[in-house]
Amino acid sequence: MNAVQDLWYKKSLVAWLLWPLSVLFCLISGVRRSLFRAGIKTSSKPDAFIIVVGNITVGGNGKTPVVLAVVEHFKTQGVLVGVLSRGYGGTMTAHPHLVSPNDEASVVGDEPSLIARRAGVPVVIDPIRARGAAKLANELGCKVIVCDDGLQHYALKRDLELVVMDKRLLGNGHLLPMGPLREKPNRLASADALILNGDVDLTALKQTVNLPQDFGFTLIGNGFVNVRNHELKRVSTDFTGKRVSALAGIGHPQRFFKQLSDMGVDTARCRAFADHHHFQPEDLPDGTVLMTEKDAVKVREFAHEDCWYLPVKASFPTTFYAFLHRHYVNYSKEK
CATH class of the missing domain: 3.40.50 (Rossmann fold)
Known part of the structure; x- marks a missing residue:
């Protein structure tokens, strides 16, 4: 963790030096989302059930094991499922790209490489999420698409939002770069569920934000x-x-x-x-x-x-899988 990130998870007066940049980030991200809400910027999705597994903070909260658990659930139900990722950290420039288990992580990104090896389902990387989702649905026949990250990629419409959090919660509660937040805390209220990695205490957060239902998981190795x-x-x-x-x-x-x-x-x-x-x-x-x-x-x-x-494998209660099933059934009925 670098020096700036270290400031995010403790009280520090030094962090306030970054406050002007956080104000600028707030304005830019707020305007961007408002444009999507107003329809000035358009969003779309293919004919598939889109699940976004993301967070509102920077840093590892355990998204990839959650993605793998969601994928495994739909595989066991006999539903053709695929994974969409940006391919962060990779050098691939030709998109959308269907990841092969033999692709180097340096080319496609470490997380897509891991998922392709573990999950045994189609994994597509594309920084333009809607385009990558279209490949998974229209070319590869996926009925469910699980997005590894991408909560803030509003150009892709979604049917279910899962926000992953760990015991660090929202850090110092400030937006980037003063704090770890990509969006304001009240963004959590519009998610469908919070996915809690380990022993997470939401007591204080519930006093300021109207939180959705939550499901806990543990990492088993x-x-x-x-x-x-x-x-x-x-x-x-x-x-x-x-x-x-x-x-x-x-x-x-x-x-x-x-x-x-x-x-x-x-x-x-x-x-x-x-x-x-x-x-x-x-x-x-x-x-x-x-x-x-x-x-x-x-x-x-x-x-x-x-x-x-x-x-490692994410271990969830059965209520989480019932939650996924219920939302997918409701989506299928509404089509």
Whole structure:
């Protein structure tokens, strides 16, 4: 986390130096959304059920595991589902692009690469979301499209909005760059549900914002997989009492380090990188290295034989899946 981001999650007078830029950001983003509301800027969607999994803050809140859980739900229901992503951090310039599991993360982005490998469904990247959604629906036949991020991309109409939050909530409560907010807190009131990563206390937030219903989830990681050879597996006890290094280039690296610690792994040697960091061979220390799956897709070409990643799965209550089913059924009836 860089110095500016560090100011977002604590009280600091220094953050007020960025207040003029936050005012400018507020004006620009407010005008933009008003133009969509007034119909001056148009939005559209293909003939598909559009679910946006996003947030109103910058930084990792756990969106990707939520996307995977939603996709898996519709797959088990026999519904053809696809994933739409911007492809942030990738170098791909030809859009829309259907991601192959063999595509390099440096080209298509780390999150689309991970999702394409894990989910086994069509994944399309396109910074113009409506165009990417049209490819998924019209060319690939997807009936449900799950958008990985894109809550603020109003050019794409949506049928369901899921806002992911963790215990950091809204940080200092200020808009970018003074704080982590992409939109004002009252934006939460228009979402369909809040998706809470871990133990999240909404008591204070409920006093200022009319919040929608919420569903909690936990991230479950049962074992480690070798980056070079996915057939090799290890459990946390294999690393107990062993000198290991841990690295994470995600939005909230400390969450991963704490998860390792809770599993009994010595986390004395941890290194946090910026989200979407482009790893180089020199970033990987010698010896046993533990990392997230998102980081593993970026280092697989040069990782040494003692590099391991921890796949995680979002565990939801059955009420969340009933909520998804109900909204999809209602959408289908209204068509």
